Amino acid sequence: MRLSIERMTYGPDAIAHTEDGKCVFVSGAIAGDVVEAELVSDGKSFAKAKVTEVLEPSPARVTPTWPLATVLGCAPWACMERKAQLAAKRANVVDALARVGHMADADELVRDCLAPSDAWHYRNKAELAFVRDGRHATLGMYAADGTTVIRVDEFPLLDVPAKGRDAKLVKNVSGALSYLASSHELEIERVGIRRSSRTKDVEIAIWTPAGAFPRGQAKRVLEATHATSLVRVMTKGPSKARKIAGVERLDGAGSWSERIAGNVMRLSAPSFFQVNTKGAEKLVELVMDALDPQGDDIAMDLYSGAGTFTLPLAQRCDFVDAVESYGPAVRDLRRNLEEARLDNVDAVGGDAGREFPDDDADIIVVDPPRAGLADDVVSQLSDQPARAIAYVSCDPATLARDLARFREIGVFEPVSVTPVDLFPQTFHVETVTKLVRK
Numbered sequence: 001m002r003l004s005i006e007r008m009t010y011g012p013d014a015i016a017h018t019e020d021g022k023c024v025f026v027s028g029a030i031a032g033d034v035v036e037a038e039l040v041s042d043g044k045s046f047a048k049a050k051v052t053e054v055l056e057p058s059p060a061r062v063t064p065t066w067p068l069a070t071v072l073g074c075a076p077w078a079c080m081e082r083k084a085q086l087a088a089k090r091a092n093v094v095d096a097l098a099r100v101g102h103m104a105d106a107d108e109l110v111r112d113c114l115a116p117s118d119a120w121h122y123r124n125k126a127e128l129a130f131v132r133d134g135r136h137a138t139l140g141m142y143a144a145d146g147t148t149v150i151r152v153d154e155f156p157l158l159d160v161p162a163k164g165r166d167a168k169l170v171k172n173v174s175g176a177l178s179y180l181a182s183s184h185e186l187e188i189e190r191v192g193i194r195r196s197s198r199t200k201d202v203e204i205a206i207w208t209p210a211g212a213f214p215r216g217q218a219k220r221v222l223e224a225t226h227a228t229s230l231v232r233v234m235t236k237g238p239s240k241a242r243k244i245a246g247v248e249r250l251d252g253a254g255s256w257s258e259r260i261a262g263n264v265m266r267l268s269a270p271s272f273f274q275v276n277t278k279g280a281e282k283l284v285e286l287v288m289d290a291l292d293p294q295g296d297d298i299a300m301d302l303y304s305g306a307g308t309f310t311l312p313l314a315q316r317c318d319f320v321d322a323v324e325s326y327g328p329a330v331r332d333l334r335r336n337l338e339e340a341r342l343d344n345v346d347a348v349g350g351d352a353g354r355e356f357p358d359d360d361a362d363i364i365v366v367d368p369p370r371a372g373l374a375d376d377v378v379s380q381l382s383d384q385p386a387r388a389i390a391y392v393s394c395d396p397a398t399l400a401r402d403l404a405r406f407r408e409i410g411v412f413e414p415v416s417v418t419p420v421d422l423f424p425q426t427f428h429v430e431t432v433t434k435l436v437r438k
Helices: 082-099 169-184 215-221 277-291 310-316 327-339 375-382 396-409
Strands: 002-004 014-017 023-027 034-042 046-056 125-133 136-142 149-151 190-195 202-209 229-236 243-252 256-260 263-267 298-302 319-324 345-349 363-366 388-393 412-420 430-437
Touching (some): 002 014, 082 396, 082 412, 125 169, 169 190, 215 229, 263 310, 277 310, 277 363, 277 388, 277 412, 310 327, 319 327, 327 345, 388 396
Parallel strands (some): 023 046, 202 229, 298 319
Antiparallel strands (some): 002 034, 034 046, 125 190, 136 149, 190 202, 412 430
């Protein structure tokens, strides 16, 4: 079928309509293209198709310099110029607020999408997938189909120099561990590579099931990477509900550090940290601008992680209540507070709803996972006497749902939503929403 592409979805596909008005989700296209597409599936309300030929390219279409960009699933928007990506991300946030949150003022609330980092070489982390074919093992990245693993020698999204010992970091790690896994019939779940261009730390984290592991050989085959930390993360349980059984230091520091917003944070391999350091600094800046911390303020940081917002709040406020449910992140948070010599934080491990702080907060930041805020947390936040809440979100749909809940309760009102492009070449977008007391 011949289709004129109208807009991008919050996903890798674009949207078009057939002559009879049916919505078609098209893979391999960008807004403004006219394409020949092949039908993949045809449902009652929508169809799916894939591009077979671009008949008239969009003015925003570009040819990525990385040949694998159009093959792998990690850069689905690489054929779109950056300016168009930013506009599409803002449009997706507006659409979610209007469609999911039923917010008539969505277009007025949402600001332009900010671009704090370069379009490429912005990530501090790469993840390699593992696949075995008999005795032969391969480490690489998932293709766009989400199942095929392709060997990758370079990863231009990772922040590595063009020359020097880290230039071939991904190639060296994947080659060394593919050899190790093949020769020892070793099962690897995945491999995480973290690199900081600021602290020069490089950590390689090998995720494996608990059990025997060739520790000495792993250290030897990875010597050429000059990693400052080599760890093994042991897991147990079924594949869809893996739990961490422990972290074993194989060589080096046993953790990774990054410098952000004037602080140095140290993180263990299982702990979450934003993959875009410059983007994370922009989030801190937006949160601090939204909350305007004062020296006598009591602050609350829910879903605090290892302290991205906790540390700058503690340096500006009288006291901070921080709550985080993930054990490794809680331990990292406490260590980061100790190293920063901050003793005005109560770092609590547990669910945000069950461990909701007893203190009355003047300012609040929440940075929940993709699922957003639980109903009881929205209610508890609305009972607070705080003057402002900064809501950091990685999912426009759950953000829209939660903002609608805040409006229904009627205590806090969103006054601005700022999209931030933490993930260039993808559809993902981070947002910082400022809510003020009505």
